[in-house]
Amino acid sequence: MKHAEDLMARSMRVAPGGVHSNTRRITPQLMPKSGKGARVTTQDNKEYIDFHASFGPIILGHAYxxxxxxxxxxxxxxxxxxxxxxxxxxxxxxxxxxxxxxxxxxxxxxxxxxxxxxxxxxxxxxxxxxxxxxxxxxxxxxxxxxxxxxxxxxxxxxxxxxxxxxxxxxxxxxxxxxxxxxxxxxxxxxxxxxxxxxxxxxxxxxxxxxxxxxxxxxxxxxxxxxxxxxxxxxxxxxxxxxxxxxxxxxxxxxxxxxxxxxxxxxxxxxxxxxxxxxxxxxxxxxxxxxxxxxxxxxxxxxxxxxxxxxxxxxxxxxEPVYDHIYKLGATMRSGIQDIADRNGLPVTVKGFGSVFVPYFTRDTIENYEDLMKVDVESDLKFRRGMIEQGVLMIPLPMKRNHTMYALSQSDVDYTLEAAEKVMKAMGREA
Ligand SMILES: Cc1ncc(COP(=O)(O)O)c(C=O)c1O
CATH class of the missing domain: 3.40.640.10 (Type I PLP-dependent aspartate aminotransferase-like (Major domain))
Incomplete structure (x- = not known):
């Protein structure tokens, strides 16, 4: 992490806050180095399966x-x-x-x-x-x-x-x-x-x-x-x-x-x-x-x-891009919902097509007021836990995750195993 912190300190000397769009300030502060396909690598040479997709533009894969x-x-x-x-x-x-x-x-x-x-x-x-x-x-x-x-x-x-x-x-x-x-x-x-x-x-x-x-x-x-x-x-x-x-x-x-x-x-x-x-x-x-x-x-x-x-x-x-990203999107939605249910966590996974969002509440979400019921702390804990497992779900509450064409079934399998570990630990603490 030292390298990332040094780089951020350097960036902060020349750019206000060190980032060039305000939602890029996250905890932990990851500093990107490269991206290929469904993976991004940070300056610390750690690799992540990327569901953030840069807030959604990356539909095929990085450096496609x-x-x-x-x-x-x-x-x-x-x-x-x-x-x-x-x-x-x-x-x-x-x-x-x-x-x-x-x-x-x-x-x-x-x-x-x-x-x-x-x-x-x-x-x-x-x-x-x-x-x-x-x-x-x-x-x-x-x-x-x-x-x-x-x-x-x-x-x-x-x-x-x-x-x-x-x-x-x-x-x-x-x-x-x-x-x-x-x-x-x-x-x-x-x-x-x-x-x-x-x-x-x-x-x-x-x-x-x-x-x-x-x-x-x-x-x-x-x-x-x-x-x-x-x-x-x-x-x-x-x-x-x-x-x-x-x-x-x-x-x-x-x-x-x-x-x-x-x-x-x-x-x-x-x-x-x-x-x-x-x-x-x-x-x-x-x-x-x-x-x-x-x-x-x-x-x-x-x-x-x-x-x-x-x-x-x-x-x-x-190419069958939509078939692929929709299928993996559906697998992520049902997979995370099952894992949360099994571990007794109050989560409702919502989404459409390639998008999936685990809301930490069992209440229905139909408009903005409903979001006030979301347990933001648990949401962030889950996302940070996933980052520790090498899966990038941006640690900002309720932000959507995306599947991309370069993502494979084995990436999804790995991600669901990681989610099981993170949610099991959260379930034990709850
Ligand atoms: C729905 C929607 N409209 C407009 C914008 C602004 O687009 P840009 O960031 O390319 O200026 C965004 C950005 O996130 C968005 O999500």
């Missing part, structure tokens, strides 16, 4: 040869041009239009945060309205429009809870917060703010709080209400898009939003994202000569990202 080779080859002749559009950019957009039900037109960005920002601003431009609705517990990036009521403390649930100092009051107060899975709350909020709501933005599955599944009729109800009231419906599929299928979760649930934001698994970990949707809305962006919602970015459509999307999509289209 077919992706890295394609990018390396592309970079021999392409980087960044700053005029027109490359054939790679065009092909990426064609692919997204082909697969994602809501996508008639697409613009490429560098991050999910940029995509949600643009989706909201164009919604304001097209409706001439100021307010938006988001849901308690959902995360849509760090900009002022959406950075409120994310992981709120109990006493701030549904109340005014800006996520940062320095946010503009006008931005915070223009974002209304509703309860997920509560259509009455949404309807009432729309009525109380009649003709003022430009957009509703929602993670169709709120994965930033693990995995809270939409109740039957909830997403359909949002679609209905937004149509009735002339509101733009934005599905933030930065996590769900391409991780839950080529058409995103919207294809699985059969609800088509007006706009969709994509990122993370779209490019197996390379920095590129997208905003897409109905042509009549997308044409409002100033990339179109008659548009009036500013859209610009020096690095948009960089060859590293576009090559990564094309290589990743090619594998997702032609």
């Amino acid at each position: 040869s077919k992706v890295t080779n394609f990018i390396t080859e592309a970079l021999q002749e392409q980087d960044l041009f700053g005029f027109g559009a490359t054939e790679y950019e065009i092909r990426c957009c064609e692919k997204i239009v082909e697969h994602v039900p809501s996508a008639e037109k697409v613009l490429l960005t560098n991050s999910g945060t940029e995509s949600t920002f643009h989706a909201i601003r164009v919604s304001r431009a097209i409706t001439g309205r100021k307010k938006i609705i988001k849901f308690q517990g959902c995360y849509h990036g760090w900009h002022d429009y959406v950075a409120r009521n994310m992981l709120s403390a109990k006493e701030l649930i549904g109340k005014r809870d800006p996520g940062s100092a320095g946010m503009l009051d006008e931005a915070v107060d223009s974002t209304l917060v509703c309860r997920y899975n509560d259509l009455d709350d949404v309807e009432q909020t729309i009525k109380q703010n009649k003709d003022e709501v430009a957009a509703i933005i929602v993670e169709p599955i709120p994965h930033n709080i693990g995995c809270v599944l939409p109740q039957s009729g909830f997403l359909e109800g949002l679609r209905e209400l937004t149509k009735q009231h002339g509101i733009v419906l934005i599905f933030d599929e930065v996590i769900t898009g391409f991780r839950h299928g080529l058409g995103g979760y919207q294809q699985a649930c059969g609800v088509t939003p007006d706009l969709t934001t994509l990122g993370k698994a779209i490019a197996n970990g390379y920095p590129i994202a997208a905003v897409c949707g109905k042509a009549e809305i997308m044409d409002y962006f100033t990339t179109n000569p008659s548009g009036n919602a500013l859209f610009a970015g020096t690095y948009n459509g960089h060859a590293v990202g576009t090559a990564a999307i094309l290589a990743t999509l090619d594998i997702l289209e032609t």
